[in-house]
Ligand SMILES: Cc1cc2nc3c(=O)[nH]c(=O)nc-3n(C[C@H](O)[C@H](O)[C@H](O)COP(=O)(O)OP(=O)(O)OC[C@H]3O[C@@H](n4cnc5c(N)ncnc54)[C@H](O)[C@@H]3O)c2cc1C
Ligand code: SF4
């Protein structure tokens with residue numbers, strides 16, 4: 026049932042990439058527990074706007090947990106403490122009256138703050154540009170059913186393909202590594218026959234891009250898996266490592 | 280003026296092939312001399328941009344999100360249609376064509392719809408080649424399901440995340456072309472105007488959403504793939520940023536806006552629960568394959584669902600439409616839910632909901648099967664409502680979902696402004712007055728992968744090359760106008776927030792131009808919109824600076840356009856004195872409360888031309904002829 030709670034927010038405010046940020050304390054009274062976290066921020070922002078203050082900048086779009094645009098570190102946890110949930114799908118019924126909530130942007134060398142909670146994740150696009158695709162042009166494909174894929178493989182590929190590119194794994198990792206993100210894409214394609222021809226090149230190219238863009242190395246901390254809102258499994262990292270080693274030792278593409 | 284859709288002659292099944300042969304080609308070596316702007320990176324824009332680059336054109340791809348992968352298409356759940364007939368259940372190109380024309384209540388252009396059905400199969404082939412993990416049967420072949428309004432199983436899906444998977448496929452092709460240097464990616468840019476030079480679309484003006492700078496971009500052709508305008512209702516299933524700005528700005532520059540009043544209200548959404556609510560969440564229509572829709576037979580029955588015995592429930596869709604049952608098209612399902620609630624039989628705290636019950640399906644197939652089909656949807660429902668749909672029936676209510684109206688385009692997907700192409704939900708073309716489930720993804724990808732890449736070549740090869748310098752007077756004038764508007768918005772410094780205005784506009788539109796309309800209500804809405812718009816320009820407050828990341832300013836511009844566009848919707852709804860598909864005027868209904876068309880007077884596309892501020896827009900008609908599917912009253916009994 027719906028009730029109302031009073032909260033105190035400690036929100037990271039940062040004017041732009043160059044200026045230094047700080048925490049600002051903002052009261053959030055009378056918050057309905059039916060609201061989503063972002064709706065709570067909307068309410069706070071509406072009030073700040075009418076008071077002539079600048080509202081808190083944060084990224085979001087679908088508010089259905091699928092576009093991957095939202096995200097912030099809430100009380101030290103990317104997307105908040107609720108497992109398997111993006112920030113937009115986190116509801117206020119998981120908080121208590123009187124709580125203080127710390128809200129910060131995803132932090133990583135490769136993700137620069139744009140303003141307040143909004144960060145630049147274009148490094149993810151650059152990793153995909155390096156090899157996160159199957160090289161096929163529109164128009165030339167054979168009939169789709171000429172290529173049967175065992176159901177379990179298709180399901181595993183789908184598990185990996187669910188990544189929404191939010192960056193929580195990077196924010197959660199002590200080394201700010203993007204291994205979970207990269208491994209999800211590499212696995213999706215490596216598991217499917219269509220993706221095999223380029224599997225080696227893809228793994229190498231994407232891992233190299235990740236290094237180049239300033240993401241850290243994977244130290245098997247597994248925090249990424251714990252914080253991933255889409256349940257991407259670290260078994261994908263093992264698969265990526267296999268592909269990567271096969272590629273580095275066994276192939277002519279270096 | 281009568282509009283010419285430039286439909287090729289000849290039998291319907293041969294038109295597209297013949298037209299492709301007749302279109303002029305751009306020599307492969309010359310393609311690299313052409314620059315094309317694609318605004319929007321959803322299924323339509325993403326597929327178009329990738330394919331144009333594969334062909335050799337230089338492409339600039341724009342979106343307002345931080346990455347092309349976040350376009351609203353990502354949220355599509357249920358699936359994508361194609362006429363593969365893999366299940367051998369009687370499907371064919373002809374049947375998909377027929378269903379789409381009929382489902383659209385005979386307000387779409389036959390030739391476009393036929394072509395859509397024709398290319399649908401190539402889409403699936405290409406998507407599989409891209410590595411999209413569609414659902415498969417035990418034998419490893421592609422699985423299909425039936426989807427709202429179809430009696431065959433022609434819908435391909437990837438769990439409940441079909442849009443996501445298709446968009447990521449498209450995005451990966453696009454990223455490949457970015458890597459290859461053929462596409463320049465310009466995310467976090469919002470198109471604020473269209474630049475026309477010598478009558479041709481030759482560029483756009485965008486605001487860089489990080490720095491606030493206005494930027495000029497010129498090209499040989501401009502493609503708009505900017506999605507639908509459902510957010511004119513404030514609450515809708517669209518992503519928060521979906522807007523009409525790009526299309527509306529093109530309209531102000533002379534592009535015709537077709538059938539703006541055709542909006543789709545989706546029957547299965549999570550009901551509204553509070554005034555702070557920012558959006559509505561769709562529960563995929565695929566749920567209607569296994570869920571049964573019901574309300575208590577007695578009005579005002581407030582018992583919890585499990586206390587209402589079978590014989591006191593009304594499975595109203597199954598009762599009224601025995602052959603389609605819970606799978607009737609969306610407009611029919613939505614209107615029926617509204618009727619039940621209006622009659623006092625609605626359930627839940629607000630009385631504005633009906634049940635969607637899975638108890639029988641779980642009993643029949645077992646929980647595991649239901650979980651595999653709909654697991655993520657059930658989870659999402661539980662996250663939002665805090666209730667477990669495996670145990671308690673879901674509650675659903677209709678919500679604004681899709682807009683069939685859009686910029687007018689001819690058979691080549693070109694607007695009346697030469698060089699301006701419009702694809703995906705942003706155009707009006709294929710769905711008539713009502714879109715069938717799983718057909719928007721098909722249309723977006725058909726336009727982007729297989730149609731526009733041909734037809735744009737015809738335009739480029741057939742017109743003089745003219746890629747003007749962005750220092751031209753046309754760009755100057757455009758930038759000045761955009762700058763003035765931004766300044767004006769920031770200078771008002773009134774008392775009400777942008778969202779506050781948007782919410783009020785939304786409730787006007789929902790009440791008077793929503794699921795059910797009447798002339799008095801529409802007239803009233805027109806006045807209300809005008810005064811709200813006047814107040815907006817006096818009393819809105821937009822905090823922050825211009826040369827900055829300023830989300831309030833972004834929203835202010837979009838809402839300002841919605842406030843004008845809403846009136847055009849109402850004008851269009853008033854002009855169309857009939858009911859058809861999603862446009863239901865209470866004065867025109869059959870004795871069984873179905874939409875009653877007037878084919879004598881309204882078998883046409885209504886395309887509106889902007890005539891200047893304060894002046895009435897001018898109506899142009901494109902007559903629709905039905906040579907292959909006979910005009911009949913739709914019946915889903
Ligand atoms: C919840 C939901 C579920 C759905 N499920 C299905 C389904 O199962 N099957 C089906 O067939 N259809 C479904 N639909 C409909 C379908 O998803 C959409 O119609 C379709 O994805 C629209 O694609 P698009 O490419 O035309 O536009 P969009 O995906 O909306 O993309 C618009 C693009 O334009 C950009 N843009 C917009 N304005 C500007 C501007 N001014 N400047 C710069 N860029 C701009 C955006 O950044 C974005 O990249 C669903 C819709 C919703 C809301
Ligand atoms: S792996 Fe998970 S946390 Fe990382 S980007 Fe993908 S969805 Fe987000």
Ligand code: FES
Pocket residue numbers: 084085086087088089090091092093094095096111112113114
């Ligand atoms: S807003 Fe799209 S995932 Fe949260």
